[in-house]
Amino acid sequence: MRLVVVGCSGSVSGPDSASSSYLVQADEGERTYSVLLDLGSGAFGQLLRYARPEDVDAVLLSHLHADHVVDLAALDVYLRYGPGSPHHQMPLVGPEGTDRRLVELIGEPDAGTCSYAISTWAAGTPIEVGPLRIEPFEARHPVPAFAFRITGPSEDGTGTRAIVYTGDTDTCDSVTAAATGADLLLAEAAFEEDRDEVRGIHLTGRRAGELATVAAVERLVLTHIPPWTSREKVRAEACTAYGGPVDVAKPGVIFAL
Numbered sequence: 534m535r536l537v538v539v540g541c542s543g544s545v546s547g548p549d550s551a552s553s554s555y556l557v558q559a560d561e562g563e564r565t566y567s568v569l570l571d572l573g574s575g576a577f578g579q580l581l582r583y584a585r586p587e588d589v590d591a592v593l594l595s596h597l598h599a600d601h602v603v604d605l606a607a608l609d610v611y612l613r614y615g616p617g618s619p620h621h622q623m624p625l626v627g628p629e630g631t632d633r634r635l636v637e638l639i640g641e642p643d644a645g646t647c648s649y650a651i652s653t654w655a656a657g658t659p660i661e662v663g664p665l666r667i668e669p670f671e672a673r674h675p676v677p678a679f680a681f682r683i684t685g686p687s688e689d690g691t692g693t694r695a696i697v698y699t700g701d702t703d704t705c706d707s708v709t710a711a712a713t714g715a716d717l718l719l720a721e722a723a724f725e726e727d728r729d730e731v732r733g734i735h736l737t738g739r740r741a742g743e744l745a746t747v748a749a750v751e752r753l754v755l756t757h758i759p760p761w762t763s764r765e766k767v768r769a770e771a772c773t774a775y776g777g778p779v780d781v782a783k784p785g786v787i788f789a790l
């Protein structure tokens with residue numbers, strides 16, 4: 534199973550990265566299965582570096598904030614009018630209201646005319662895409678939001694591995710439960726300690742590190758860092774709370790598990 538960082542800038546796109554989007558891939562026989570986690574601003578264009586969009590098996594939305602979903606409009610155009618079009622309807626799983634969000638984004642009168650086959654997350658009810666199993670857990674954010682625990686085959690064929698993506702969240706028991714024992718925790722760290730006092734929206738580097746420790750994960754990758762937040766500071770914060778390996782996500786980096 535592989536995690537490809539397509540875009541990792543937090544809250545808005547940045548000078549060096551698109552907004553949130555991650556490709557998770559796993560091989561089964563000759564076939565590669567791919568799911569795309571979120572599709573924020575600028576991420577569609579970056580996706581073209583790593584996959585043919587029509588080969589993505591499903592798009593999975595953590596929540597409906599603009600920095601996680603706006604390039605669904607670009608993917609819709611590609612699926613309708615791009616090479617080889619029209620393509621099959623792309624499975625799209627998101628929170629309640631995903632259909633209305635698409636109508637706003639795409640400007641069509643109803644979601645039924647767009648390129649997506651929409652379904653809705655129910656916390657604790659996993660979906661399967663080939664050898665990948667994706668379980669949603671409720672996150673702590675101002676709008677309905679989910680973290681994902683994704684299990685799939687290891688690259689070396691020795692068993693299964695687990696990647697956990699927090700989406701956007703502050704510390705909460707359900708995200709800790711999602712992350713427990715993960716091989717890789719992809720945790721947002723949008724806030725800085727001593728600067729961002731508001732709770733219920735995002736993790737700081739320190740809170741991401743605490744989550745990694747409490748959940749006993751093998752490694753921590755920090756992401757969703759806005760252009761106005763210091764990558765070095767949130768990494769240093771995380772390292773004060775977690776003794777394992779800590780990386781900061783960059784576009785194009787591939788984590789093979």
Ligand SMILES: [Zn+2]
Binds near residue numbers: 596598674701
């Ligand atoms: Zn958000």
